[in-house]
Every structure is written in structure tokens, then in C-alpha cells.
Amino acid sequence: MKIFNLILFAIGAYIAVHINGGMDGVINKNIADTLAAGNQVVMYSLTTCSYCKQKRQQMTSAGIPFSEVFVDADPSKMQEFNDLLAARYVPPGGVGTPTLVVNGELLLNNPSMAEIKKHLKYKG
16 A cells, blocks of 8 residues: 555655656746736846746746846846845745746745746736
8 A cells, every 4th residue: 555655755846856846835837827927027047046047947938028137147136035035034045046026026945836826917
């Protein structure tokens, strides 16, 4: 019975990662047609960050329009990022990338696609 449960778990994990787009259980389908106009999504990234690359691919696949700011490529962008954190009383040392701002909501430390989608504006 334990082997059967292990096999079921492995199949479920495979489906979550390879079909649903991640372990957060959110289907990574294109939602562009359901989004309302005016969504503002900014992703603060590092040029060397593999999590940033993955999040970029996930959001592109999901049809979420966003702009990306590489904080390590321009000192003024790093200052912009630090100012953003300071304005929300977040100490800059413990914040990882990608960090997103979705319609004014600060989402720290590589938020899940479910968390990002929760803050988007939809039609209707």
C-alpha cells in the first residue's frame, strides 16, 4: 500500500509541475483575455537570478503584461527598489528577488503565481 501511495504522490507531483505550471497548484494558462485594462505589474530582478528567469517565463506564459527592473544593472534602479522597500517599512537586507509590485501591492521574495493573480484586476 505504501508503494501505491508513493506512486500516486509522484504522479500528482509530476502533474503539478509539468502540466499545472508549479507546485502551487495554479494552472499556468494564458489569462490575458480575462484581464482588465490598466493592470500595473513591475518585477524587480537581478540579471543573474534563476528565480527571476523562472517567474518571467511563468508570467509570460500566463499572459500577464509586466515591466522588469534589473536592480543590479543600474545603481539608480537599486536606489528606486530600496526606496520602495523603505516606504513600506521593509528592511532591504532580507528581501529576495524577484519582488513584484502588482497594482500597488508589494509582493516579496518570489511570490507564487496564485498570489500574483490574486492582485490583478479582471474584466467584469
